[in-house]
Amino acid sequence: MSRKPKLSKVLKTFSQPVFYTGFLFLVILITLTLVIWRTETKTNSQINSIFDAFWYTLVTITTVGYGDITPLSVPGRVAGIILLIFGVAFFAAISGKIASTLFNYERRREKGLLMLKKIKNHFIICGWKPDFENILLGILKANPDLLPEMIVVLNNAGEKCTNELTRNDKFKGIKYVNGDFSDEAALIQAHIKDASRVLILADESNSYSPLEIDSRTVLAVITIENLTPDIYVAAELLNSKFEKHLKLAHCDEIILANDYERNLVVSASNATGISHVLRELITEQTEKGLVIEAIPQEFIGEPYNELYEYYREKGNVVLTGILENTGNFHNRRREALAEAQKNPDMKTIVSNLQRLKSLQSNNPVLAPNDSYIILPHSKAVVIYSNLEPHESEVESE
Secondary structure (H helix, E strand, O other): OOHHHHHHHHHHHHOOHHHHHHHHHHHHHHHHHHHHHHHHOOOOOOOOOHHHHHHHHHHHHHOOOOOOOOOOOHHHHHHHHHHHHHHHHHHHHHHHHHHHHHHHHHHHHHOOOOOOOOOOOOEEEEOOOOOHHHHHHHHHHHOOOOOHHHEEEEEOOOHHHHHHHHOOHHHOOOEEEEOOOOOHHHHHHOOHHHOOEEEEOOOOOOOOOHHHHHHHHHHHHHHHHHHOOOOEEEEEEOOHHHHHHHHHOOOOEEEEHHHHHHHHHHHHOOOOOHHHHHHHHOOOOOOOEEEEEEOOHHHOOOEHHHHHHHHHHHOOEEEEEEEEOOOOHHHHHHHHHHHHOOOOOHHHHHHHHHHHHOOOOOEEEEOOOOOOEOOOOOEEEEEEOOOOHHHHHHHHO
């Protein structure tokens, strides 16, 4: 039973064009070697053995001839001419094949059709938008520790995306995969199971309707969560009606871009200047404006007022709240479930499990009271001053 696959594999190898070409090369080389040996050894003092004939034949067919040995007989010279013509044609074909292979490889790489090398803890960006280049620049600026080599872009925008990646030196090293990010095969090609984070943009790579864009986003989140539930997923929606579907799929962060934009326009109609405030709060610069940052471990389990005093002493930052249940929702839910079952009292366990149903990922708690206890997996919501230190001192005076 095991011999059949081996036999078919051998026959398949023999049927390849490379095998035919190599076999033809050997036949011609051996045939002309024998012709020169038989005709030249009688009259040519330079060719005294079959090894001399083989040496002349090999050097002639691989280069442009060997001046120290030349055939004298007519059959020998005809064989030499055939060797020269065949050698030039054969190695020209090989050079062309190599060049074609390299060119095709480069084209496939640019089009994102190659399987990526093994990569871990990388950041996958799914989808494409007309301002994609600025989005990438903003991501790199907001994440100083994120190297371009750790970013994988997955979409079917094709040359629209690759042109943006190749014309900017800051994007050198970013890997591109051409495919539908809602398709499991494309996600596996981008090594989704080894990634740490995924950002899904409202994809405008093709002429999708708003309904199709959000539907593909929901499908992608469901597929990703099924493949690797421990990954952190942030997704952009155009219509808030799809938000409940992403919540059911346990999407860790939902971005309602259109709602934010509409609320900003409505708020600006009151002539309150809120747009200027938000512009200062939401910035790409680290440690400026609104920032979500890790809480020192010694404050976990302690009252909120202690953390507030810690930030107040820094001088250039104000603590405005806490972000609970940060990180991957699947992990937070699993930890909360284990914690809820530790109590020996059955009524308490049931109560804890009921509260578990209302668990929300990245839940903001703004301006809590002083006695609020900071829970594990929480982060601080702080606002850094937009003034330089000397400017702050002048204002205080």
